[in-house]
Amino acid sequence: MKIGFIGAGNMVRAIVRGAVAAGLEANEIYLTDKSGKSAPALAGEVGAHALADNRELAQTADIIVLGVKPHAVADVLKEITPEISDGTKLVISLAAGKNLASLQQATESNVPIVRVMPNVNAAIGESMTGIARGSAASSKHVEMTKKIMVSVGRCLVIDEAHFPIFSALAGCSPAWMYQIVDDFARAGVNHGLTKQQAVAIVAQAMLGSAQMILDEAAADGATPANLIDRVTSPGGTTIAGLLAAQQSGLSTVLGLAVDAAVARDGELG
Numbered sequence: 001m002k003i004g005f006i007g008a009g010n011m012v013r014a015i016v017r018g019a020v021a022a023g024l025e026a027n028e029i030y031l032t033d034k035s036g037k038s039a040p041a042l043a044g045e046v047g048a049h050a051l052a053d054n055r056e057l058a059q060t061a062d063i064i065v066l067g068v069k070p071h072a073v074a075d076v077l078k079e080i081t082p083e084i085s086d087g088t089k090l091v092i093s094l095a096a097g098k099n100l101a102s103l104q105q106a107t108e109s110n111v112p113i114v115r116v117m118p119n120v121n122a123a124i125g126e127s128m129t130g131i132a133r134g135s136a137a138s139s140k141h142v143e144m145t146k147k148i149m150v151s152v153g154r155c156l157v158i159d160e161a162h163f164p165i166f167s168a169l170a171g172c173s174p175a176w177m178y179q180i181v182d183d184f185a186r187a188g189v190n191h192g193l194t195k196q197q198a199v200a201i202v203a204q205a206m207l208g209s210a211q212m213i214l215d216e217a218a219a220d221g222a223t224p225a226n227l228i229d230r231v232t233s234p235g236g237t238t239i240a241g242l243l244a245a246q247q248s249g250l251s252t253v254l255g256l257a258v259d260a261a262v263a264r265d266g267e268l269g
């Protein structure tokens, strides 16, 4: 199965690197870009092929992944429509905010389209990816999409109505997690650690905490709130820090970040 990626930016690089590391055949991957630089660079790095234009890519590939920014998606779909209008090729869109109806409208109604929301942790096989099926796509197309995305992390087939919140919690949140680590690390620097020491300490704490949340939920249904109670000794340091953070609006701030991302998602469509 030949997979063509239109766009070779941050998200496509993450998926291609992760998928090739997981065993996807690089020789079956085709890439295009706008500048003529990023696709050859990525192709050279992993052993894939860079092609000169999107129509050639659409002719060549069996699965076409739209990896351009949301505002460019409709034009790219129109450009490749002559190559995909017979409905034999699967189109996968990564674009935030572009719903299945608008994607379908930008091409022929029989073209199978699957909408996907991955995240950049795909590069290390740790994406959390949402998948929704378009009106012309079959369960076989969903399985084909899952096969690619499972190679770079966990997948959930979700109702398309949940894409905006999924996009905030899974697509955007890595940036927020990186910000949280950076903020904690700066506080560590303020207390005498080097930035490198502080980042390593906080990143390991975040990694271990995420794994605990998943493992404990699977083992006995423990929630993050249950885990918090195990750390907060009565009269201790953790409860002092937790209350200070809550009094300064930590929960409100995180909720506002999610609300802003969901609102912006609605504007991109």
Ligand SMILES: NC(=O)C1=CN([C@@H]2O[C@H](COP(=O)(O)OP(=O)(O)OC[C@H]3O[C@@H](n4cnc5c(N)ncnc54)[C@H](OP(=O)(O)O)[C@@H]3O)[C@@H](O)[C@H]2O)C=CC1
Pocket: 006, 007, 008, 009, 010, 011, 012, 032, 033, 034, 035, 036, 037, 038, 039, 054, 066, 067, 068, 069, 070, 072, 076, 094, 095, 096, 117, 118, 119, 120, 171, 172
């Ligand atoms: N970044 C992320 O964490 C996530 C992104 N997404 C979605 O993925 C998509 C890509 O985002 P991201 O990778 O961050 O964006 P980037 O800006 O990093 O990459 C966009 C890519 O599209 C290429 N491009 C632009 N126009 C064309 C065109 N007409 N034909 C071929 N290639 C073109 C650019 O080429 P060139 O390199 O030459 O400029 C670039 O390689 C977006 O729709 C976004 O919503 C989804 C989930 C997470």
Ligand SMILES: O=C(O)[C@@H]1CCC=N1
Pocket: 096, 167, 171, 172
């Ligand atoms: O910021 C964005 O629009 C994209 C979608 C999710 C993560 N990055």
